[in-house]
Amino acid sequence: MKNLGFLLASTFLTAGWSARAQDINEAFNISNTHVLGTARSIGFGNVLGSVGGDFSAISENPAGLGVYRSSEISITPSMKTDASSSVYQGNTVTASNTLMNMNHFGVVFTNAPKGKRYERRAWKTVSFAFGMNKTADFNRDYVYSGKNTTSSMTQTFASDANLNPGNDSTPGTLAFLGYQSYLVNDTNGRFYTAVPFAGGINQQKAVQQRGGINEYVIALAGNYKEKILLGVTIGLPVVNYQVNSTYTESVSAGNANNPYNFSSFTYGNSLNVTGSGINLKLGAIWKFGDFFRLGASFHSPTYYNLSEDFTPYLTSFVGGNAYSVTNAQYPIGSHFDYSLVSPWKSILSGTFIIKSLGFVTADYEYEDFSTMRYAFPSGVDALSGSSFQAEETDMNQKISSTYKAVSNFRVGGEIKLGKSFMVRAGAGYYGNPYQSSQPSVQRVDMSAGLGFHFHHFFTDLGVMHSTYKVTTQPYTIDYTGLAPGTPVAPSPQATVSYALNNMAWTIGFKF
Numbered sequence: 001m002k003n004l005g006f007l008l009a010s011t012f013l014t015a016g017w018s019a020r021a022q023d024i025n026e027a028f029n030i031s032n033t034h035v036l037g038t039a040r041s042i043g044f045g046n047v048l049g050s051v052g053g054d055f056s057a058i059s060e061n062p063a064g065l066g067v068y069r070s071s072e073i074s075i076t077p078s079m080k081t082d083a084s085s086s087v088y089q090g091n092t093v094t095a096s097n098t099l100m101n102m103n104h105f106g107v108v109f110t111n112a113p114k115g116k117r118y119e120r121r122a123w124k125t126v127s128f129a130f131g132m133n134k135t136a137d138f139n140r141d142y143v144y145s146g147k148n149t150t151s152s153m154t155q156t157f158a159s160d161a162n163l164n165p166g167n168d169s170t171p172g173t174l175a176f177l178g179y180q181s182y183l184v185n186d187t188n189g190r191f192y193t194a195v196p197f198a199g200g201i202n203q204q205k206a207v208q209q210r211g212g213i214n215e216y217v218i219a220l221a222g223n224y225k226e227k228i229l230l231g232v233t234i235g236l237p238v239v240n241y242q243v244n245s246t247y248t249e250s251v252s253a254g255n256a257n258n259p260y261n262f263s264s265f266t267y268g269n270s271l272n273v274t275g276s277g278i279n280l281k282l283g284a285i286w287k288f289g290d291f292f293r294l295g296a297s298f299h300s301p302t303y304y305n306l307s308e309d310f311t312p313y314l315t316s317f318v319g320g321n322a323y324s325v326t327n328a329q330y331p332i333g334s335h336f337d338y339s340l341v342s343p344w345k346s347i348l349s350g351t352f353i354i355k356s357l358g359f360v361t362a363d364y365e366y367e368d369f370s371t372m373r374y375a376f377p378s379g380v381d382a383l384s385g386s387s388f389q390a391e392e393t394d395m396n397q398k399i400s401s402t403y404k405a406v407s408n409f410r411v412g413g414e415i416k417l418g419k420s421f422m423v424r425a426g427a428g429y430y431g432n433p434y435q436s437s438q439p440s441v442q443r444v445d446m447s448a449g450l451g452f453h454f455h456h457f458f459t460d461l462g463v464m465h466s467t468y469k470v471t472t473q474p475y476t477i478d479y480t481g482l483a484p485g486t487p488v489a490p491s492p493q494a495t496v497s498y499a500l501n502n503m504a505w506t507i508g509f510k511f
Contacts, residue, residue, distance in 0.1 A: 024399050026273070027372045028433065030239060030304065031342035033135040033213060035059045036103045038076050039506040042462030043449015044412030045426020049349020049363040050285050050295030052229065055106040058219040059133040061283035061297035061347060062231030065221035068110045068127045074458075074508030076103040081501045082140055088494040089146025089203070097141050101212070103504050106131020124223040136213035138241050142496050145204035147252055150489035151477060152197040153267070154183045154249070159481030161191035181316040181323045183265055190483060194318055195262050199255035203492070205247045205474050211240040226287060233281040237302060241273040247474055265316035275306035277342075295349035301371075302342040310334050339375035343368050358415040358422070368405035369433045406431035412447065422451035424462070443468040458508045466500040 037046050037056035048057040052064030055074055083096040112118070112125040157178025161168045167175035168184070168191065175191070178184035184191050195201060216238065221231030250264035283297035311334050313326045344367075351361040374395050376388035412426025428445035449462035476491045 024372075024395065024402055026241075027340060027374065027399060028369060028403065029138065030136070030213070030241065030273070030306075030340060031302070031369065031372050032433070033215075033237070033302075033342075036078070036101075036134045036137060036502060037462075037504070038074065038104055039078075039449060039460035039462035039504040040424070040451055042103075042447055042464050042502065042504050043424030043426065043451070043460065044361070044414050045410050045428050045445060045447045045464075047349070047361045047363045047410040047412040047426055047428075049297060049347045049361075050293045050351040051349075051359065051361050052285060052293075055104055055108065055129065055131060056133055058106070058129055058131075058217050058231075058233050059135060059215055059235065059281070061285065061295050061349065062219045062221055062233040062281050063229040063283035063285040063295065063297070065108065065127045065129055065219055065231050066125060066223040066229030066285065068108055069112045069125065070510045071108055071110045072508050072510045073107045074506055075105040076504050076506040077101070078103045078502055078504040080137060080139060080503070083499045084140070084142040084496055086142055086144035086494055086496045088144035089148055089492060091144075091146035093143045093145055095141045095143045097139065099139050101134065101137065101139075102132075102214075103502075104131065104133045104506075106133075106217075122225055124226055126222045127220070129219045130217065132214050132216050134212055135215045135237060137502075138209050138211045140209040140498070141207065142498075143204065143206045144494040144496065145202065146492075147200055148203050148492055149198060149200050150487070151492065152193055152195040152201060152249060153203075153247065153475040154178055154193040154195045154265075155477045155482060156475055157184045158191045158193050159478045161186070161481075163478065163481035177267075177314055177325055180325050181265060181314050182260075182318040182321070183262075183316055185260065192483065194260035195249060195265075196251065196255055196258045196260075199257045200252035201255070202250045202252050203248070203474065205245070205494070208244045210242045213237050213239050221283075228287070229285040231283045233283075235277075235279040235281060235302070237277045237279070237304075239273060239275045239277070239304065239306060241271075243269075243271040245269055245271075261319045263317035265314060265318075267312070267314045269310060269312040271311075272309045273306055275304055277302040277304035279303070279342075290355060291353050293351040293353070295347070295351070297347045299345040299347075301344050304340040304342070306338055306340055308336045308338070310336070337377065341373045341375070343371045356416065358413060360413040361411070363408075363410040365408040365410070366405065367408070369403035370400050370405065370435075372399050372403065374399075402435060403433050404435045406433050410445075414451075420453055422453065424449040424451065430468075441468055441470055456510050458506075458510070460504075460506040462504045462506075464502045466498070466502070468498055470496045470498070472496065 035056045041054050041056040048060035052067030057064030078101045081098045086093050108129040110127040157174045161175035167173040168179040216236040219233040246268035248266045279302040280300040285295040316323045347365045349363045353359050376392040408430045410428040414424045426447040430443040432442050445466045447464045451460040473491045479488045
């Protein structure tokens with residue numbers, strides 16, 4: 001996953017029963033991009049800041065295009081497997097899936113004169129390229145479940161009803177959701193959950209995430225006097241992001257104190273985000289003799305125009321009857337168009353060339369996720385009654401107070417064994433983007449690869465193994481809205497550990 005392409009486990013209830021699902025997690029998921037790359041670049045850890053000569057570099061440091069001495073066409077299909085292990089209430093659940101992807105395809109056209117013409121020219125080579133690099137992979141599954149005797153999600157419904165009189169009859173609110181499904185009852189003007197959690201209830205959340213970001217690129221680079229390489233890339237990322245989530249509570253065996261005859265409920269949603277954006281990448285590589293290169297690149301923010309369809313539903317079984325609350329029964333516009341601006345990014349890199357033997361290279365990357373920004377359309381939200389601008393301001397303030405800048409590090413190398421055979425390895429560390437220690441997300445990558453390069457044909461194999469942990473909560477409760485004396489319990493928390501493998505195969509031809 002080059003994304004945390006790497007998708008965070010977000011809770012779908014914290015924003016309420018909403019027709020839109022924009023939240024700070026979604027902003028991060030779409031903004032946190034890294035090139036998945038060719039099999040060659042994967043093999044040495046996608047350390048692309050100063051090596052060059054690889055199509056993936058176009059989306060990291062476009063000056064790397066100036067290393068080319070011939071034209072080429074290449075393609076990289078890949079297979080991704082992911083496995084998750086979730087711990088919740090002392091219970092462990094695993095999930096996994098395997099999917100095929102296309103990491104990249106591209107064409108490079110290089111003008112590189114030979115002989116005396118090469119010696120006379122100040123611009124030794126000029127290269128133009130276009131194609132696609134995958135910069136985020138959202139494919140991920142996870143499930144967690146366990147028994148809870150201290151709280152229920154339905155307490156959030158009751159709290160909303162008590163704190164906001166009239167919400168029980170106002171579509172689009174948590175109180176309405178709970179009251180219409182008979183999960184919340186009222187007595188003498190106070191609202192209470194009908195779920196007998198003190199006697200034990202089974203809770204489960206299952207999430208299936210799919211999609212990714214494919215960045216279509218147009219790049220130009222040149223080599224000036226074998227001293228400095230300069231490049232520019234126009235990136236046109238296309239977003240395709242789907243999430244299907246379900247959360248279930250059911251009465252556990254042996255729960256004798258069940259006055260409302262609660263059986264179970266399931267709350268779920270289907271989220272689909274599509275759209276496109278534009279960005280600019282500028283890069284330079286300085287050559288210090290034949291043995292050392294220093295690279296620097298700057299990525300502008302990406303300006304996205306996005307469309308979202310969000311379809312929530314709830315079904316419950318209480319008192320021997322089935323109830324359902326859906327968008328069809330209580331029409332709520334589930335389509336929303338909006339914009340998102342991702343952070344800018346900078347990369348510094350150095351490469352030591354071991355002539356005829358290979359290279360060792362390292363990247364330092366800086367990105368400030370607190371600068372992500374939503375832009376909503378003008379007008380009034382018919383659901384909440386507030387202006388879209390007020391909601392935009394609130395969301396952006398939450399982003400600023402939740403996220404921070406990160407420093408990422410990558411190191412890799414390649415060794416030539418013979419004239420045409422290469423062995424590669426790499427590693428990467430990606431810092432925690434959150435200001436607080438919980439949640440905390442830190443990813444570690446380990447890579448390896450092989451290459452076979454001949455005069456007009458080349459093929460590479462690469463694999464990257466990524467591990468990280470995510471902490472997530474199925475719900476949080478505002479206890480000020482519950483009856484006095486209600487025991488305050490910490491919100492339940494799940495820890496999801498991921499192990500991801502991206503295996504790629506590149507085929508290319510030089511001409």
